[in-house]
Amino acid sequence: MPELEIRNLHVNAGDKVILRGVDLKVGSGEIHALMGPNGSGKSTLANVIMGHPNLEVTDGQVLFDGQDITEADTDERSRLGLFMAFQYPVAIPGVTVTKYLRTVLNAHRASRGEEPISLRDFRKVVTDAMALTKVPEEFSRRYLNDGFSGGEKKRMEILQLALQKPSLAILDETDSGLDIDALRTVSEGVNTVAAAQGASLGLLIITHYQRILHLIQPSHVHILYRGRIVKEGGPELVGVLEEKGYGWITEPIDAAEAAAVG
Numbered sequence: 609m610p611e612l613e614i615r616n617l618h619v620n621a622g623d624k625v626i627l628r629g630v631d632l633k634v635g636s637g638e639i640h641a642l643m644g645p646n647g648s649g650k651s652t653l654a655n656v657i658m659g660h661p662n663l664e665v666t667d668g669q670v671l672f673d674g675q676d677i678t679e680a681d682t683d684e685r686s687r688l689g690l691f692m693a694f695q696y697p698v699a700i701p702g703v704t705v706t707k708y709l710r711t712v713l714n715a716h717r718a719s720r721g722e723e724p725i726s727l728r729d730f731r732k733v734v735t736d737a738m739a740l741t742k743v744p745e746e747f748s749r750r751y752l753n754d755g756f757s758g759g760e761k762k763r764m765e766i767l768q769l770a771l772q773k774p775s776l777a778i779l780d781e782t783d784s785g786l787d788i789d790a791l792r793t794v795s796e797g798v799n800t801v802a803a804a805q806g807a808s809l810g811l812l813i814i815t816h817y818q819r820i821l822h823l824i825q826p827s828h829v830h831i832l833y834r835g836r837i838v839k840e841g842g843p844e845l846v847g848v849l850e851e852k853g854y855g856w857i858t859e860p861i862d863a864a865e866a867a868a869v870g
């Protein structure tokens with residue numbers, strides 16, 4: 609049973625302390641939402657789960673499928689079945705979409721001891737994934753994310769998700785900057801991949817808005833603030849936040865910290 613477990617995670621970037629003891633568990637087939645004010649550490653948590661080299665784990669562990677991956681490199685995590693759709697996908701001028709997707713797909717196959725995918729099979733899986741995510745066919749000849757609009761980049765991330773079939777996917781603000789139709793396309797894409805994989809796909813969705821959570825419904829909601837999970841609940845929490853904002857959660861924490869500092 610692939611399961612992501614984060615235990616008492618403390619993370620620094622340089623000498624800045626960003627995460628200060630995060631505990632989080634995402635079981636296989638579960639959908640979790642991670643919310644919280646700007647700068648609270650959500651992307652940092654996602655990046656450290658994927659093994660970003662500039663982040664230093666000073667305490668705690670990341671376990672996946674029972675295996676301690678705290679020190680594993682990003683490639684290894686990806687081969688184990690972890691996937692992340694980035695908040696700011698990067699462009700790779702000079703590498704076409706086709707070339708990139710085929711390289712990634714074959715790297716995964718090689719790690720499972722499989723032969724490279726045939727051109728015919730590759731065309732078929734890519735065509736299906738493009739149809740699912742409504743990425744136009746001609747994009748396959750363009751350089752990855754180069755000159756793509758914000759929404760196009762986000763759809764390209766979901767296309768990669770559909771191809772890689774990970775067992776745990778983190779979507780970091782994949783909904784931001786999407787128009788209403790693109791949001792629906794992205795959500796349908798994620799739901800289709802999830803349905804196809806049944807209980808084997810766990811999802812961690814980082815977002816600021818409830819609209820994506822109406823389309824991809826979480827069972828658990830976690831609020832991160834100042835590098836700690838400060839509130840947890842079910843889907844009803846999302847509506848409360850939309851109505852009341854974060855102040856009722858963050859103000860008592862700020863007050864307690866101010867008192868502690870003196």
Ligand SMILES: Nc1ncnc2c1ncn2[C@@H]1O[C@H](COP(=O)(O)OP(=O)(O)OP(=O)(O)O)[C@@H](O)[C@H]1O
Nearest residue numbers: 621622624626645646647648649650651652653662
């Ligand atoms: N490499 C780094 N060096 C220094 N500070 C960093 C680094 N990475 C992140 N931070 C800081 O850590 C804090 C948390 O950043 P992070 O991107 O995780 O926030 P977030 O919760 O994803 O916010 P948003 O909702 O705006 O995306 C911010 O203050 C950010 O400036």
Ligand SMILES: [Mg+2]
Nearest residue numbers: 650651652695
């Ligand atoms: Mg972020």
